[in-house]
Amino acid sequence: MIKLDNVYKSFGSNHVLRGVDLEIPRGESMVVIGGSGTGKSVTLKSVLGLVTPDSGTITLDGEDVTKAERDAFLARFGMLFQGGALFDSLTIWENVAFRLLRGSLKRPKAEAREIAIEKLRRVGLKPEVADQFPSELSGGMQKRVGLARAIAAEPEIIFFDEPTTGLDPIMSGVINELIREIVVEMGATAMTITHDMTSVRAIADKVAMLHEGVIQWTGPVSEMDTCGDPYVEQFIHGRAEGPIEAVR
Amino acid sequence: MNPAALLAALGRPALALLAAIGRLTLFVTDTLSHLFRPPFYLRELRDALISVGYFSLPVVGLTAFFTGGALALQIYSGGARFNAEAVVPQIVAIGMVRELGPVLAGLMIAARVTSSIAAEIATMKVTEQIDALVTLSTNPMKYLTLPRVLAATIAGPILVGIADIIGIFGGYTVATGRLGFNTAAYLQNTVDFIQFTDITSSLVKGAVFGFIAAMMGCYYGMNSGRGAQGVGRATKLSVVAAAVMILAANYMLTGLFFTS
Ligand SMILES: Nc1ncnc2c1ncn2[C@@H]1O[C@H](COP(=O)(O)OP(=O)(O)O)[C@@H](O)[C@H]1O
Ligand SMILES: [Mg+2]
Numbered sequence: 186m187i188k189l190d191n192v193y194k195s196f197g198s199n200h201v202l203r204g205v206d207l208e209i210p211r212g213e214s215m216v217v218i219g220g221s222g223t224g225k226s227v228t229l230k231s232v233l234g235l236v237t238p239d240s241g242t243i244t245l246d247g248e249d250v251t252k253a254e255r256d257a258f259l260a261r262f263g264m265l266f267q268g269g270a271l272f273d274s275l276t277i278w279e280n281v282a283f284r285l286l287r288g289s290l291k292r293p294k295a296e297a298r299e300i301a302i303e304k305l306r307r308v309g310l311k312p313e314v315a316d317q318f319p320s321e322l323s324g325g326m327q328k329r330v331g332l333a334r335a336i337a338a339e340p341e342i343i344f345f346d347e348p349t350t351g352l353d354p355i356m357s358g359v360i361n362e363l364i365r366e367i368v369v370e371m372g373a374t375a376m377t378i379t380h381d382m383t384s385v386r387a388i389a390d391k392v393a394m395l396h397e398g399v400i401q402w403t404g405p406v407s408e409m410d411t412c413g414d415p416y417v418e419q420f421i422h423g424r425a426e427g428p429i430e431a432v433r
Numbered sequence: 434m435n436p437a438a439l440l441a442a443l444g445r446p447a448l449a450l451l452a453a454i455g456r457l458t459l460f461v462t463d464t465l466s467h468l469f470r471p472p473f474y475l476r477e478l479r480d481a482l483i484s485v486g487y488f489s490l491p492v493v494g495l496t497a498f499f500t501g502g503a504l505a506l507q508i509y510s511g512g513a514r515f516n517a518e519a520v521v522p523q524i525v526a527i528g529m530v531r532e533l534g535p536v537l538a539g540l541m542i543a544a545r546v547t548s549s550i551a552a553e554i555a556t557m558k559v560t561e562q563i564d565a566l567v568t569l570s571t572n573p574m575k576y577l578t579l580p581r582v583l584a585a586t587i588a589g590p591i592l593v594g595i596a597d598i599i600g601i602f603g604g605y606t607v608a609t610g611r612l613g614f615n616t617a618a619y620l621q622n623t624v625d626f627i628q629f630t631d632i633t634s635s636l637v638k639g640a641v642f643g644f645i646a647a648m649m650g651c652y653y654g655m656n657s658g659r660g661a662q663g664v665g666r667a668t669k670l671s672v673v674a675a676a677v678m679i680l681a682a683n684y685m686l687t688g689l690f691f692t693s
Contacts, residue, residue, distance in 0.1 A: 235564045256570050264568045270561040283569050287472060334569075 186210050187232060187342070187374065192241035194227055201227050202238070203398030209391075211246075214368045214375040216385050216406070218420060219395035220429065225378040226267060228395065229344045232376075233262060245342075260289065263340035267347050267378075269331035271319040277330055278315035281305060284338045304333040309359050325352045332360065336367060343367065345377040349384050361387035382421055385409075394420060396429065460652050464582055467575040477580035485546050485581070485647070486588030490595065492545060496537045497529070497596040501603025504528055509612050521614065522622035525604035530631045531691070534597035536683055539642030542585065542592065543675040547650040550581055551671035554654025555664040563655070578651040582644060589643020590636040597635055634690040641686065642679045649675035 187209040194202040201224040209215045230236040281301035308329040349357035393403035402414040419427030512518045608614040653671035
């Protein structure tokens with residue numbers, strides 16, 4: 186279980202997280218929604234230790250993440266970055282198999298390549314792309330390669346930062362289904378950031394709404410439509426009028 | 434201005450400078466701490482050696498050749514004022530090996546290597562590739578910084594050695610082609626005049642300058658600000674810092690080797 190307790194983070198005078206409390210039980214799919222720039226990515230990065238909170242604690246199975254042994258800790262995670270974050274100097278398959286080519290999970294090259302091609306297939310990419318470079322692919326394809334890389338080592342916890350942004354509706358559907366599958370089949374714990382309400386309904390067990398540095402509302406996806414929270418209502422219906430200011 | 438404000442005005446930049454030195458020192462120590470701790474990324478080292486060393490050869494060679502030639506012309510015309518035209522081979526040799534070879538190669542490495550390392554790493558930072566490396570259990574200092582710094586430290590002396598030789602050859606070409614020097618005597622004078630310390634100092638400078646050049650590229654790249662502007666700024670600062678530090682280090686090393 187991942188637990189964030191009263192987490193604060195500022196960048197200079199920009200107070201991004203102002204007391205975030207959030208719990209993600211093992212094997213559940215949590216979706217975090219909220220406007221752009223509200224600190225959703227910063228929240229994910231805090232859990233991974235890419236961003237150090239100013240105060241508050243984050244624990245994984247009761248252990249403080251800042252005190253965990255880094256390699257063993259990170260080996261449990263997979264992360265899809267918002268922009269894909271593929272390594273330009275490596276081919277697609279080397280990107281996907283990055284973890285399998287070095288370090289503690291290292292295995293023979295041919296085997297790593299086979300796994301990479303299999304993961305590419307799962308995200309709807311043909312084996313032909315394996316030997317291309319990231320710059321030769323479209324943004325949406327890069328995103329899917331990023332997804333393949335995140336799941337390549339079959340991690341127990343997976344973070345998806347806007348997995349369907351920039352994809353066409355059909356490909357979004359494929360990715361949503363894939364994320365659902367990963368959670369159900371692999372029993373993985375997932376935390377997904379998205380603005381896409383179709384995606385929320387397809388993949389969430391639970392939903393949390395981040396606004397003004399705190400979790401405004403959290404609950405099962407089935408209660409999202411009837412929760413009566415004005416922030417959530419405005420967000421899921423995409424209204425310009427409401428408590429969330431359109432100018433931020 | 435009251436005394437307190439004056440003190441503050443002096444103190445603030447001084448503190449900022451100390452803080453920068455502290456950060457840089459930590460960065461260097463962190464990099465070197467990976468030297469003997471596995472895993473070792475040999476493929477990255479090889480790639481860095483090729484891009485730092487091999488692809489710097491043309492620019493270093495050309496610079497050295499023209500400078501050696503110009504040096505021969507200058508010494509000849511300057512020496513003529515007191516009937517000392519004959520010292521061309523000796524002065525070209527000592528000038529190239531002790532100072533110009535290392536400094537020119539160092540500055541060319543700063544222009545070519547520092548800028549490209551800084552831009553590459555800064556872009557990786559801005560596009561979250563550095564974060565991605567960390568989540569894939571790969572230490573960016575070990576995977577990106579160390580191979581580049583090692584490669585430049587190894588390639589530095591080699592490039593300087595080549596710059597020395599080509600520079601002397603430039604002087605030789607001009608002196609024997611235009612100034613009427615005897616070819617065999619020119620070479621003999623050159624070889625006789627150069628001492629072992631000249632060569633050692635040259636190569637040591639090459640290693641230090643290569644180290645500085647790559648370190649600055651990595652440091653500014655890793656600390657890049659956000660967006661395209663951040664990348665541009667990191668690149669510019671890295672080249673300026675590397676060039677200044679190379680020249681300062683050159684002065685100190687010359688002092689170390691040649692004043693007793
Ligand atoms: N490394 C950083 N340095 C400075 N500011 C940052 C950094 N990372 C994020 N921010 C700022 O924090 C805020 C939240 O960013 P982010 O978490 O990326 O938003 P989002 O909810 O859209 O994912 C933004 O205002 C962003 O500018
Ligand atoms: Mg984001």
